[in-house]
Amino acid sequence: MEPSRPEAGGGAVRPKAPARSRWPAVAFALASALSMLSYAAFTDHIWEDFFITFRHSENLAEGRGLVFQPGERIHGFTSPLGVLLPALCHVVTGERSYREAIRAFRLLSVVAYVAAGLVLLGRLERESSGRGLSWWALAAFLALEVKAIAFSVNGMETAFLLLFLVGTLALVARDDVPRRWLPMGICWAGLMWSRPDGCVPIAAAAAADLLFGPGRFRSKVADLFKAGLVCTAAYLPWFAGAWAYYGSPVPHTILAKANLDQDLDPFVGPVGRFLATATRAFLPIYHNVGYGQGWHPWFWPWAAAMGVFGVSYWLVPIRDRWGRSCSLMFALMSLYLSFLSFSFPWYMPPATLLGLATIARGVPRLVAPLGRRFRPAWVLAAAPLLAVGAGMALIFVLTAIQMRVQANVVEMGNRAKLGRWLADRVGPGERVYLECVGYIGYFSGARMADWPGLVSPEVVEAAGRFGTDFYTTLGVLRPEWAVLRPWEAEQMARRVPGFSSDYELVRTFDVNPQVYSLVVPAPLRPVVFDANLPGIGYLTYDAKFLVFRRRDLGTLGEEVG
Incomplete structure (x- = not known):
């Protein structure tokens, strides 16, 4: 079990951590990279939307403009990074074909995903004062999370979105980072460069920081305000450039999706949709197409238990600022996704990552007090974490077969x-x-x-x-x-x-x-x-x-x- 310690900002003096071996971090990096590359090699799956975006990338790289149809300036893609990086990969690989471009893009995505995992594990290690059960559980979860891995190697911008999300998460509820607002603003800008709705995790992170962060409220508001200015300055070149080039800063894809009917079940209600979305964060890709045909019913209660824990842990009065911050962000992301007309699976990885971080951190923290009365209390924490990991491993294998x-x-x-x-x-x-x-x-x-x-x-x-x-x-x-x-x-x-x-x-x-x-x-x-x-x-x-x-x-x- 992980020993409890005074919260940051609570007046306690943090002892200097002893030097620790780097091999666990190296092992995680190798394992997660191998997991991603193996999935990519086995499935060779390229997501449908990659080809919409890459047609823009290809035209840009070959001098026809950032357009889908040469001569028509239509903002037919969503992510600035998702279109510019494949264009760069196309140029670097000699403009031979989409195959070479996506292979290069996959390598960049593997690096970004591994970096995100190392940053997240580093924050968890700091919170736990070492690499305990939480650290090893989260490391395994990250190496097995098939939605994040699939959308990181199939041509989507997911790995970069997760990297900037994790960068933000590493700074939430902290007061020991000099000029914290600067790296936070850079990470926020990265979220916006990754996806237009990057403002949603930004708002969720700000809410968690205000609620759980140490220090005076006014100081936290000032930090967040300055981070917002940095984000605005870093994102403004794309915003202004897109406005000048396309005649609007709003992607045409957003205007198009506004015509989709809101397929919200009136009999379920907002609470039901909210919990269903939290559950979907842990279910297989497109589990709902064909009414779940081909997926065993036990996946649903398994995912529902994880979803309920993830959205409710922040309400538990426990001394765990960061774990509860992850939970609140997961709840707010789930709430946002529950009101979309359809929660496409590539929307889920940020919420899923926050939920997994909450589970890995929260389960051992809740069980820790039992260690005073029940010596092998770690078993009570290890059992649910093992069940989570086993389910994720099974979904990983089955999803790889499906996507192949x-x-x-x-x-x-x-x-x-x-x-x-x-x-x-x-x-x-x-x-x-x-x-x-x-x-x-x-x-x-x-x-x-x-x-x-x-x-x-x-x-x-x-x-x-x-x-x-x-x-x-x-x-x-x-x-x-x-x-x-x-x-x-x-x-x-x-x-x-x-x-x-x-x-x-x-x-x-x-x-x-x-x-x-x-x-x-x-x-x-x-x-x-x-x-x-x-x-x-x-x-x-x-x-x-x-x-x-x-x-x-x-x-x-x-x-x-």
Whole structure:
């Protein structure tokens, strides 16, 4: 167990820590790097949104501007770092292909993730006065957290977002850092450069610092105010540059997503949504697609217990400023995500990291007082931490299997193939209407009219002007091509007058037989529920597409296949 100690700022004199071996930190760095590189090598999965962003990066690197469609200044990406770093990687690797660029980007992400872990573990070591059970538990959690790892090596900016979040977290509830506001402001700016909603973890960190940080309230407010000025100054060049280049500092993706319906269950209520979001932070990627098909039911109560502990620990009157700060930030992040129309899995890693830090720190702290009466009290702390780690390890393995199938069969075997097919047939100026614009848009090189309009102003305009949805927007725009999933095609025929007469089916791309023919390895079958693969509902979601073309364009000369 970890010995308790006086809180920082409480008047106690902190004894000088003895020199400690560096091998645990080195071991963590090697283990986490190996975990990330192994996942990347085994799955070779590239996230859909990477190709939306990388089309901008590629155009910038090759002199066509920071645009999706040359000649159209549309802010069709979200993260400044997420678009600029891949562009740099593309240049450094000789502008050969996306493969070389993402490999370089992955290496940068591994370095950022490992650095984030070392900073977080360093703060925990300081709080625990050594490397106790909490330290080793959190080190294992970080090396196994598959959402953070997956979105750090599949082309997203997650590793850098986590690095700046951890940098902020290392400074929360501290009074022993000279000019603390300067590094805090730099970390805040990094959050904003990583993602536009970086202001949310910034606000959560400020709230935790004000509530749990030592020192006078006025002094803390002054520090946070100066940190805000540093953040503003460091982020202003991008803000002003984007405004000048695109005509607005607001990413077009945010304007597009404003057209999405708020899919909030009125029967659950805000408290239910809040707890459900805290639970989702620990569940597998896209666990909710296909109603969780392919994931065993025991994952839900396991994740729910972690979520409840994470959001409630800050309410416990215990002398643990930093652990309770992590818990409050996790609760505030979960609250924010619970009011989004849909909490996409790449939104989750920051909240998940805060929750894991709360669990690793909080469980041993709560059990520590029992050590006076029950000598092996550490067992009471080790057991739940071991259960958390075992569940995470299992989800890591199953997710790797799932994403390997997604990458090889669904993405490259279907969506990329469909995009290349369109590249040979879509004429100049012809538009392709669809929802999943990443792979198909990149490999086709065609002009995309995507829903909800991430890279298509005409879709956003139609939705805003006529109040249209995914289906009725096609009737307004009448694009030359439409790429639809089977149920989308059925709804399109029912809801859009003239769709069946104006559009003909010219090609079918279907890899469902390949997906259903694959089976999870025998030792893992008991932990896969009601399916042959983990998360098969997600795997089959994009396994079949129907390609339609307007009849007035003439005959394509292809058989439907």
